[in-house]
Amino acid sequence: MVSEPHVESLALREQFNSAEQQKDASSLGMWVFLITEVMFFGGAFAAYTVYRSIYPGVFGAASRTLNTTIGALNTAVLLCSSFTMVLAVRAGQLGRRKQIMAFLVLTLILGMVFLGVKGYEWNEKYVEHHIPGPSFQMEGPGLQDHAQLFFSLYFAMTGLHAMHMLVGAGLLSWLLYQTWRGKFSAAYYTPIDMVGLYWHFVDIIWIFLFPLLYLIDRHGH
Amino acid sequence: MTTAVAEERETYLNAGHGVKSWLLTKDHKRIGLLYLFTITFFFFIGGVFATLIRLELLSPHGNLVSSETYNKLFTMHGVVMVFFFLIPSIPATLGNFFLPLMIGARDLAFPRINLLSWYLLVIGGLFAIFAMVAGGVDTGWTFYTPYSTSYSNTWVIATALGIFVAGFSSILTGLNFIVTVHRMRCPGMTWFRMPLFVWAHYATALIQVLGTPVLAVTLVLVLCERMFHIGIFDPALGGDPVLFQHLFWFYSHPAVYIMILPAMGVISELVSTFSRKAIFGYGFVAFSSVAIAVLGFLVWGHHLFVSGQSLFAGMVFSFLSYFVAIPSAIKVFNWTATLYKGSISYATPMLYAFGFIGLFTIGGLTGLFVACLGIDVHVTDTYFVVAHFHYIMVGGAIMGYLGGLHYWWPKITGRMYPEGWAKLSALVIFLGFNLTFFPQFMLGYLGMPRRYHVYPDEFQVLHVLSTAGASVLAVGYLMPLIYFMWSLKYGAIAGRNPWKATGLEWQTDSPPPVHNFDEIPIVTREAYDYSGTVGQEVQVG
């Protein structure tokens, strides 16, 4: 059970005694990291909760300028990317290299589509003068000032989310390269598993951003 | 017998040579030393600022530096000491070095991430140093909005970026510790056989992981606000600066426990070793660390009593704050009970432990004063608060840090420090500390506000006393720096277990081999089991 220092490999680094111990450690480490991400976004969610409670009417009016159809479709795109990601992990479990590559490429494409649509939405805000700052314009009582708060949070939260997507895209590209080099097998696919957890987590953040920013004030007053 | 072998055998220190073997090392022990050099450097930078502050306060008329400069001095003193010295101090140096050794592991779970976290601290530190050299920052270490976002003309962005990056260093250290404690314990090392130092670091790691990300996102919002004026903390656009204070203290109050919990872990080791007794109420002490970590997240609003927070929230936070006293008192009582009928020896580390227990008790009890809504209205933003948190951070955390450094110095370097000089410095530090900070309690209670350099003449006597104490304290801090370096060459060879202590770290060579143990140990006994003939046993190891 207790082994002497051994020759290092990807699946068994020198500080571990068994591949199983290493895998457990990686998994726990990733989950703890995701918890730090929960708290990171948590601060932004707290700001959103506070200001929506102070300015419910303004937040409603500002929220209704967002395009729900595009938001919903983009949510669907992201959920599809989570589906392809989990299939890539499954292919990793089974050690099917070509399937891993295929599903990673699909995930990457879907992620890029999401970011493209997001970019289109941000551009719409620019055209409509809904970017906070000197050029901000919104007609209505209290909107010129306080609606900027909504859009500040909108850009901060969707922006942080998009940055996480970009990091995820980078990780997917790296995984593709490593898979192509034949680094992964049924015995060692931990990186695919870990990036999968990260990708799903970023998906979950959007699952909450979508209703909070687009939906909950949709019905008229 | 061991001395002759020690010259030739491979240790973590002589296993590789050259700068590269240090800068690219994955060995937790070497990374611990990299941290040690880094935080010592920052400690002396922060100390220079403290010196200038105390010199300025010698006279009530503010005639050494301008008000603007003074604002920068106390800001940079706080920023450097909190984020670049105290937060990484014990966990990143002693924790990094000894946590794997104490649980019988070859390394932390993620050695590469461990090295990365050191680089992040250095990069964050370079940002902060750049800000200091370029002209400084004057917001106070708390970066309160809207001053930090809209009005200050100093290097807020560079400093905040530095803290942001250093924060990830702290997060990664915590993550590494959590996974290591869960997954890397050697056979027989059950949770309730772990040294209390490890328990304390586990609790600390929880705070680092759960709290620091909130500071990170808060700093991101501050940066956005300052660069783009997006309104999140700007009352002109409907933002509420108090929200910043909530988010900031959600991290920064528990951050105090990032500083003090590891010190408490050190004290548990010291009290046990130098009383030759198991810690009284091991389970209570272990769980009190976790309890402090958890309760620490429920009390942050006591920093906002006079900032416009609702009275209801003030009452809730005040009430919850008192609960922190329970686990803290459990620790103090159990250390004291451990001493009872113990076979106490007064080696230097034990002197620091005594110092810690006394000073932490004063710091903790005055914490109850300021946690009380009514009293806090009177003493908020006075030297009473300054004295209170220095009793915790300096009297507590730094005493624990120095005590631990002396205790494990023989293990780290293989050499003993000079006991006489060390005892003298412990005494000088204790006296200097009290002379510096006790007058500040009185100053604060009389109404001397913090962060002012011009003050009424009647406060001068107490300020002079405080500055005199700071001079003594500075001498006390310089002494270890000198005799530790001296001991590297001239210190007596330590041997495996100079204190005849029980922990696993004492069963391997001093300094330890690269993989810590020639053979992974198997633990069969509780921690701090001094009932047997420990002294002979460790020689066999």
Place this chain on the structure above:
Amino acid sequence: MTTETEHVDSVKTYAVVWIALLILTALTTGVAYIDLGPFSVVVALTIAVCKMLLVALFFMHVRHSTKLTKLVVLGGLLWLAILLSLTMADFATRSWIGA
């Protein structure tokens, strides 16, 4: 070998979860146009929590995970709740007593 790490779910399971997620997305979007008063927030967040659970339990394999992983997840959510609720303990009660 642990049972946890070697568990391979069928493609069908994942596909069912995926379809369910898409249906819930359509549902939450549709419900948003119905005036439920203050309950629109409750409904939207309930659906979001359901979607989160589906992703976490199936896609992130939490249902096959160790107790420790589950504890980490719950702990994270609890801490988020602490942050939100104690912050709101201030903002929601500003008008209660005096200023």
